[in-house]
Amino acid sequence: MIKETYCVKSKRTTLSVTQNTISAISKSDTVKTGIRLYDNNNGGNDGNGGNDGNGCNNNGGNGCIGIAGAIGAYDENRLVDHAKQMLKFKIPYPGQPAAEIRRKVDLSDSFALTEEEFVAASEHLLEILRQKYPLFSFNHKITYEEEEMLLHNTCGAELSYRDKHVLVQLMIKHRNSKNLYDSFGLSLTRGYDVDDVVRTVGETCACYDEKVDIQEGKMPVIILSDHETLLGKVSTELHARKMGTGASLFSEKIGQKLFSERFSLCVDRDPGEFYHCFFDAEGTTLPGNRFMLIENGVLKSPYTSKKLAHDYRYAVTGSAAGAYDSVPDASGGGLSVMDSGKRIKELLGGRTAVCVVIASGGDFTPRGEFASPIQTAFLFDGDRLCGRLPQLAMSSHVYDMFGKDFIGLATDGNSPLNPFKYLAVDMQVKKIGDWV
Amino acid sequence: MQYTFPEDLYTDVRVEHLFSTQIVYTLRTLDECKVRQYSAAFIRLFDGDRWYYASTSDLNAVQAEIDALAKLARKPSRFQDPQLQDMKIHQNFSSHKETKLIFTGHQVSDVPLEDKAAFLETLIPLVEQNEYIKLWRLIYVDAYKKKEFYNSKGAALTWNVQRAGYGVSFQMADGDKQFRESFQVGKTRFEELGGHEDELAALLTECQSFLLDSEAVDPGLYPVVLAPMVTGVFTHECFGHKSEADFMIGDEATKKEWVLGKKVGPEELTIVESGQIPGMGYVPFDDEGNPATVTYLIKNGILTGRLHNAASAADLGEAVTGNARAINFEYEPIVRMTTTYLDNGTKSFDQLIAETQKGIYVKSISHGSGMSTFTLAPLRAYTIKEGKIDKPVRISVISGNVFESLSCIDGIANDREITAFVTGGCGKMGQYPLPVGFGGPHIRVRDMQIQ
Numbered sequence: 001m002i003k004e005t006y007c008v009k010s011k012r013t014t015l016s017v018t019q020n021t022i023s024a025i026s027k028s029d030t031v032k033t034g035i036r037l038y039d040n041n042n043g044g045n046d047g048n049g050g051n052d053g054n055g056c057n058n059n060g061g062n063g064c065i066g067i068a069g070a071i072g073a074y075d076e077n078r079l080v081d082h083a084k085q086m087l088k089f090k091i092p093y094p095g096q097p098a099a100e101i102r103r104k105v106d107l108s109d110s111f112a113l114t115e116e117e118f119v120a121a122s123e124h125l126l127e128i129l130r131q132k133y134p135l136f137s138f139n140h141k142i143t144y145e146e147e148e149m150l151l152h153n154t155c156g157a158e159l160s161y162r163d164k165h166v167l168v169q170l171m172i173k174h175r176n177s178k179n180l181y182d183s184f185g186l187s188l189t190r191g192y193d194v195d196d197v198v199r200t201v202g203e204t205c206a207c208y209d210e211k212v213d214i215q216e217g218k219m220p221v222i223i224l225s226d227h228e229t230l231l232g233k234v235s236t237e238l239h240a241r242k243m244g245t246g247a248s249l250f251s252e253k254i255g256q257k258l259f260s261e262r263f264s265l266c267v268d269r270d271p272g273e274f275y276h277c278f279f280d281a282e283g284t285t286l287p288g289n290r291f292m293l294i295e296n297g298v299l300k301s302p303y304t305s306k307k308l309a310h311d312y313r314y315a316v317t318g319s320a321a322g323a324y325d326s327v328p329d330a331s332g333g334g335l336s337v338m339d340s341g342k343r344i345k346e347l348l349g350g351r352t353a354v355c356v357v358i359a360s361g362g363d364f365t366p367r368g369e370f371a372s373p374i375q376t377a378f379l380f381d382g383d384r385l386c387g388r389l390p391q392l393a394m395s396s397h398v399y400d401m402f403g404k405d406f407i408g409l410a411t412d413g414n415s416p417l418n419p420f421k422y423l424a425v426d427m428q429v430k431k432i433g434d435w436v
Numbered sequence: 437m438q439y440t441f442p443e444d445l446y447t448d449v450r451v452e453h454l455f456s457t458q459i460v461y462t463l464r465t466l467d468e469c470k471v472r473q474y475s476a477a478f479i480r481l482f483d484g485d486r487w488y489y490a491s492t493s494d495l496n497a498v499q500a501e502i503d504a505l506a507k508l509a510r511k512p513s514r515f516q517d518p519q520l521q522d523m524k525i526h527q528n529f530s531s532h533k534e535t536k537l538i539f540t541g542h543q544v545s546d547v548p549l550e551d552k553a554a555f556l557e558t559l560i561p562l563v564e565q566n567e568y569i570k571l572w573r574l575i576y577v578d579a580y581k582k583k584e585f586y587n588s589k590g591a592a593l594t595w596n597v598q599r600a601g602y603g604v605s606f607q608m609a610d611g612d613k614q615f616r617e618s619f620q621v622g623k624t625r626f627e628e629l630g631g632h633e634d635e636l637a638a639l640l641t642e643c644q645s646f647l648l649d650s651e652a653v654d655p656g657l658y659p660v661v662l663a664p665m666v667t668g669v670f671t672h673e674c675f676g677h678k679s680e681a682d683f684m685i686g687d688e689a690t691k692k693e694w695v696l697g698k699k700v701g702p703e704e705l706t707i708v709e710s711g712q713i714p715g716m717g718y719v720p721f722d723d724e725g726n727p728a729t730v731t732y733l734i735k736n737g738i739l740t741g742r743l744h745n746a747a748s749a750a751d752l753g754e755a756v757t758g759n760a761r762a763i764n765f766e767y768e769p770i771v772r773m774t775t776t777y778l779d780n781g782t783k784s785f786d787q788l789i790a791e792t793q794k795g796i797y798v799k800s801i802s803h804g805s806g807m808s809t810f811t812l813a814p815l816r817a818y819t820i821k822e823g824k825i826d827k828p829v830r831i832s833v834i835s836g837n838v839f840e841s842l843s844c845i846d847g848i849a850n851d852r853e854i855t856a857f858v859t860g861g862c863g864k865m866g867q868y869p870l871p872v873g874f875g876g877p878h879i880r881v882r883d884m885q886i887q
Binding site for chain 2: 022030137176247251326362364366370371372391395
């Protein structure tokens with residue numbers, strides 16, 4: 001029997017922002033632990049759970065997993081007993097647990113802030129925003145978080161990741177607006193550069209009152225941070241279970257060129273660039289932290305957990321995710337478009353674009369048709385936002401968005417300190433209302 | 437539970453004891469079988485100007501957390517005139533003492549895990565017999581939560597809430613034709629879950645027709661008839677979130693737009709919110725210890741109420757409504773809905789359809805959202821032609837203007853249903869999923885944008 005511990009630690013100070021002021025300070029320090037037991041005998045294959053005596057190899061696809069979890073301090077013996085009890089339900093786990101791998105990544109020492117410094121810097125940030133943009137109110141959260149993920153087991157795996165960041169999420173509302181909010185400011189950095197946050201968060205405020213119009217039709221649409229709005233269908237359809245059962249649009253199409261030569265998509269576990277752990281919830285690490293799923297438009301692989309990779313004979317892609325006490329399942333959370341090597345200005349080639357700040361509630365049909373309202377958008381000339389657009393809707397099809405109409409992922413975004421880059425796609429854009 | 441609360445500050449402690457289960461079968465394989473149990477607490481302290489929060493999974497550490505927060509808050513510059521005790525918000529904090537344990541003796545924690553798994557397995561043959569289903573997943577979830585609440589005004593409350601339910605999600609395919617749908621049953625007791633097999637079978641048959649025969653919709657403006665579940669989501673997204681008054685704190689434009697007494701819809705339109713209704717949104721006391729109320733948000737087309745916590749009620753000079761809710765011990769309570777429904781009108785569903793020459797009937801959706809533009813993402817939708825339901829159509833999104841849509845309701849049926857998404861819930865300000873109930877009758881809304 002193999003024993004594995006998966007632990008997620010988070011130490012966080014969160015400031016609630018109400019009408020430009022800090023209305024609450026919240027402190028949390030949580031440790032969530034899952035104990036996993038892998039029983040290679042449970043499926044009844046070879047009697048000793050493998051050929052190496054400790055069960056770390058070759059379970060023949062008949063192993064099982066039992067998990068028990070705890071929040072905070074726990075009695076390990078009780079947790080192990082609970083996990084043993086869960087083994088009787090015979091949850092299949094045909095994959096091999098991570099073995100003989102030791103790696104530690106600690107990015108938490110790139111900067112340090114005391115709680116007092118964090119609160120003072122945030123008060124300073126809000127004061128600048130208040131003075132610079134008096135017609136707007138800023139609300140929501142500023143978070144300073146140190147997180148740590150650990151996975152170790154009796155097969156010699158010992159992985160740890162530690163990181164620290166400041167996340168600014170501010171809903172921006174014009175004082176005369178009837179909306180709940182009109183724009184959104186986002187910054188995620190290792191460090192707290194208040195001037196950079198002011199510039200990125202305030203970018204949309206600076207040109208909010210400049211109302212500009214566009215001609216309806218096909219034009220570049222760019223999205224900075226929420227690429228999932230456009231990538232959602234690709235992400236959903238690339239799930240190994242959907243692919244393997246024939247329920248995906250992309251089933252039976254591995255090896256086919258489905259998209260533009262310029263479109264490549266990978267599982268990216270580079271913690272330096274993407275602020276997430278270099279190993280997945282099963283302890284899988286990737287060579288070069290990357291696994292290509294779509295390369296130059298050609299479908300290479302779905303994303304998988306070890307179980308799904310085994311069940312449907314795909315490669316293990318390091319895409320397992322789940323709560324501390326869950327059986328890991330494949331997740332599209334770490335998918336990333338490969339950048340084009342070009343800045344957004346070059347990608348647009350002199351064309352102006354619709355820069356989407358808020359597009360909420362749209363969706364794809366099961367067959368890939370896409371439509372979404374755009375609640376807040378600005379005209380973008382390749383260098384800067386030039387004015388606010390009226391209420392718009394965008395539409396396309398998944399094969400067009402990442403096929404003939406795919407422009408590319410830029411190497412730049414609105415801040416060199418943030419991980420967000422512009423994703424550009426030509427889409428049909430239509431006006432559905434006035435400036436709110 | 438006895439705590440020593442610091443003087444001259446407001447303090448409350450919310451303790452929650454959770455038992456929950458999740459069982460998942462995918463294509464006959466057991467993918468998840470999980471029991472989660474914990475006891476934990478969230479502590480709040482208010483110094484008259486700013487809140488201080490902490491959470492802990494060590495109930496023996498609650499007093500230490502209170503003391504630590506008090507040190508943070510005890511800064512003389514923070515104290516203002518009037519004194520905290522005289523502030524309106526302080527008057528809105530609870531001083532109730534009550535115990536309300538309606539699920540004792542019917543707790544899902546008393547049902548063996550094997551029985552829950554066995555119940556789910558009874559549904560497998562139903563799903564497996566459809567030849568077009570390529571992927572299916574059955575999920576059973578339950579949660580029993582006992583809460584305790586204590587504060588420096590003397591409130592001492594104990595209550596429990598519970599939910600149990602299951603979801604069947606499935607993906608049909610026939611070549612390049614794809615269709616997905618789900619079926620959910622949400623109750624408050626395990627023993628109430630059976631007896632919905634015929635509904636599931638009928639849904640599978642309908643979805644098969646939809647897979648094979650649906651056509652892309654012609655985009656444009658249409659009158660749209662919404663099924664009761666869709667009406668519930670429309671009400672929740674399009675109007676419910678706008679009635680959450682924390683968005684109005686210090687915001688004069690919003691206060692002016694949503695001033696009570698304003699006519700916002702037809703005479704027949706009434707929208708009600710209540711934490712007293714049995715189901716997913718049953719919240720006898722909110723997470724500030726205030727009891728659930730029945731709030732008429734709209735009565736006969738007139739804006740008559742909104743949802744509050746202690747802070748928003750103080751800011752707007754209105755009464756608390758018992759709508760301060762947090763998803764769990766790690767979060768602070770914010771203003772949230774409980775069960776929100778659009779009340780019955782006088783027409784029948786058949787009348788609504790018969791009166792529509794050319795329109796769309798939306799029977800189910802995958803999600804909805806509501807900002808200035810609200811959206812509904814339909815799954816099963818049909819054209820209405822000359823007063824009759826006609827062909828199945830594929831629609832990406834239905835949208836409309838939040839500020840105009842209520843006045844575009846031109847027909848309300850008398851067949852109200854209240855339901856919930858038992859495997860999901862409502863999301864707001866990073867707190868997801870919160871169990872809520874929603875519902876209404878069939879309604880018809882003019883001029884909705886179909887894409």
